[in-house]
Every structure is written in C-alpha cells, then in structure tokens.
Amino acid sequence: MDDVAAVTSVLDRARQAMVEAGNPNQWGSKYPDSETITGDIQGGHAILLVDDAAADPSATEGASYRRPEMDERRGEHERVIGVFALFDEPDPFYSRIDGAWLDDDPYMTIHRMASSGLAKGVAGDMLDWCMRHYSNVRVDTGYKNHAMQHILEAHGFTRCGEIAMPGADDPNMELERVAYQRHDR
Numbered sequence: 001m002d003d004v005a006a007v008t009s010v011l012d013r014a015r016q017a018m019v020e021a022g023n024p025n026q027w028g029s030k031y032p033d034s035e036t037i038t039g040d041i042q043g044g045h046a047i048l049l050v051d052d053a054a055a056d057p058s059a060t061e062g063a064s065y066r067r068p069e070m071d072e073r074r075g076e077h078e079r080v081i082g083v084f085a086l087f088d089e090p091d092p093f094y095s096r097i098d099g100a101w102l103d104d105d106p107y108m109t110i111h112r113m114a115s116s117g118l119a120k121g122v123a124g125d126m127l128d129w130c131m132r133h134y135s136n137v138r139v140d141t142g143y144k145n146h147a148m149q150h151i152l153e154a155h156g157f158t159r160c161g162e163i164a165m166p167g168a169d170d171p172n173m174e175l176e177r178v179a180y181q182r183h184d185r
Helices: 004-020 034-042 122-133 146-154
Strands: 046-051 079-087 108-115 136-141 158-164 176-183
Touching: 004 034, 004 046, 004 079, 004 108, 034 046, 046 122, 079 122, 108 122, 122 146, 136 146, 146 158, 146 176
Parallel strands: 108 136
Antiparallel strands: 046 079, 079 108, 136 176, 158 176
C-alpha cells in the first residue's frame, strides 16, 4: 500500500498522455479510480516496473537508462516507471468477442498498463516480462490508442477482434475495445 501514490501518479500521467494523443475516452476522466487502484494492490495484481534513476540527481525525463529486470527487490532509490494489473482468472468480459481468440487455453490478462513517461520502452519491457513468465496473455486497448496497438503488435500480439467493457460511471468512457492475444507454445 506504500505505492498507492506512485501508482496513482503514473496512471494519472497516462490518462493525460492519452488525452494529448487524441484518445480521451479510453479511460475517461475517472478511471482507474482509487478503489480500483487499491483493489489491484491489495489483490496482488499490481505489478510495478522500477529503475534506480531516483538515486541519480542528473536523471532527466524521457532519458534511456539501463533497463531493469522486474523482480521482487525493493530499494530506497527506486522510482516507478511503469505499472499494470495482471490477473490469472478468466476475464468475464472476454467471454464474448466479435472475432475469435487464438484459443480457449488458460490465460493471463493485462489491464491498466501505464508508463510514467520518465523512461523509454517501458510498455515493451512490461510486455516482454509478461511473456517470459506466462505463455498465454490477453489484453485490450482503445480504438484510438494507436501507440499501444503498435506496441502490442510489435511484441507479437495478434489482433483478435472487439470486446465490450461494462458500463462506467463516466459517460465519456469508451466501452468497446480492441482485443489482443499472444500464445507462445
């Protein structure tokens, strides 16, 4: 729970970056809310990518640093550069797809992937970590999130179709999403 503020900051920055990129409705103005963030952390679903650049007073935003491996260590000089939620149970909203998943095998689901903007290649690093640890991964993204679609496809994910998310408190939030899967056998 010590990381709630850092996770919230990264997600707020990602929401703003989506707005600036012409994708204001994927998360709307309220999602993910504090209840979702604390639920991810308390449920053991929140995964953080950190680097040690906080120890470097000359660290600059957007710079490239040695890419860390995600692991269980925690240091006093770490800064959170990326976050996502990872689930190992079937996502009920993935049961109906306009299209077809690659298979019906058990899978992991990625939600709420975001970068702090403090380092380059963060989304790709997080996807690579997932695929090193899990062979079958599903994820969805907004229609206007062209950057994420490009990153997913560049990392071997297949566009499988469209899914519908549940209704939201924010009437501006996009509920139709593009669904992706990668299954390394």
